Amino acid sequence: MFKSTSFLFYKKYGFLLAQLVERDFKTKYRRSVLGVLWSLLNPLLIMTVQYMVFSTLFRFDIPYYAVYLLSGIVIFNFMSEATSQAMTCIIQNASLINKVYMPKYIYPFSRVLSCGVNFLFSLMALYIVVIISGMKITYHHLALLYGIGCVFIFICGLSLLLSSLMVFFRDTQFLYSIVLTIWTYVTPIFYPENILPPQMKLVLELNPMYHFIRFIRVIILNNGFPDALAWIYCAVFAIISLIVGSLVFKKTQNQFILYL
Numbered sequence: 048m049f050k051s052t053s054f055l056f057y058k059k060y061g062f063l064l065a066q067l068v069e070r071d072f073k074t075k076y077r078r079s080v081l082g083v084l085w086s087l088l089n090p091l092l093i094m095t096v097q098y099m100v101f102s103t104l105f106r107f108d109i110p111y112y113a114v115y116l117l118s119g120i121v122i123f124n125f126m127s128e129a130t131s132q133a134m135t136c137i138i139q140n141a142s143l144i145n146k147v148y149m150p151k152y153i154y155p156f157s158r159v160l161s162c163g164v165n166f167l168f169s170l171m172a173l174y175i176v177v178i179i180s181g182m183k184i185t186y187h188h189l190a191l192l193y194g195i196g197c198v199f200i201f202i203c204g205l206s207l208l209l210s211s212l213m214v215f216f217r218d219t220q221f222l223y224s225i226v227l228t229i230w231t232y233v234t235p236i237f238y239p240e241n242i243l244p245p246q247m248k249l250v251l252e253l254n255p256m257y258h259f260i261r262f263i264r265v266i267i268l269n270n271g272f273p274d275a276l277a278w279i280y281c282a283v284f285a286i287i288s289l290i291v292g293s294l295v296f297k298k299t300q301n302q303f304i305l306y307l
Contacts, residue, residue, distance in 0.1 A: 067161075132162060151300045159206055203289060211296045
């Protein structure tokens with residue numbers, strides 16, 4: 048049933064979805080000299096600056112710190128960029144929504160997909176650093192597909208929620224920028240989690256990005272599979288996000304036209 052529904056959706060809206068993704072991707076790099084190379088260079092430049100600052104000032108005793116740092120940056124930036132762009136997609140496509148009928152969830156989904164293309168280039172940058180660092184790439188890395196899949200589902204759910212809220216509350220974008228800043232610092236991206244005080248443990252446990260990043264780091268840094276609980280955490284946060292986002296979007300989408 049699910050396969051047949053997916054096929055019908057792709058057959059009916061696949062071309063339109065591809066056009067939206069292509070438009071968003073081209074718009075981002077319009078009149079840019081380096082173009083898509085920025086997707087490769089951006090995480091490397093951020094990693095270089097943060098590596099110089101944090102490895103010098105704080106001297107964290109983390110093996111392969113460059114890989115540790117970049118793996119966190121790549122995953123968190125994917126979430127941050129995709130949700131921020133998807134949040135405004137309904138408003139920015141108001142003229143198209145008023146003229147052409149199509150499922151409205153295509154708009155946030157297309158933004159997530161276009162950011163996913165950028166993420167693939169960032170992932171290439173990560174593996175360049177992995178190879179330069181002399182780390183081995185084993186069959187365990189295939190488990191990254193599960194972790195990245197959970198991140199993608201989580202982002203889709205959060206994007207549906209934010210894009211719905213943005214239609215009714217335009218302050219959502221400003222509040223979310225503050226949330227992202229706080230979220231960045233409570234996620235062990237550039238510091239080890241063991242430096243946090245015990246009372247912060249609950250915050251980590253409730254932080255989806257911590258579990259996603261930790262899952263991926265275990266694979267890349269340890270060349271092993273995460274424990275069973277890590278797989279469950281990733282799946283639970285992804286499913287909860289998708290369910291909540293879908294329910295809110297479905298309940299409010301018929302009212303969008305009144306606020307655009």
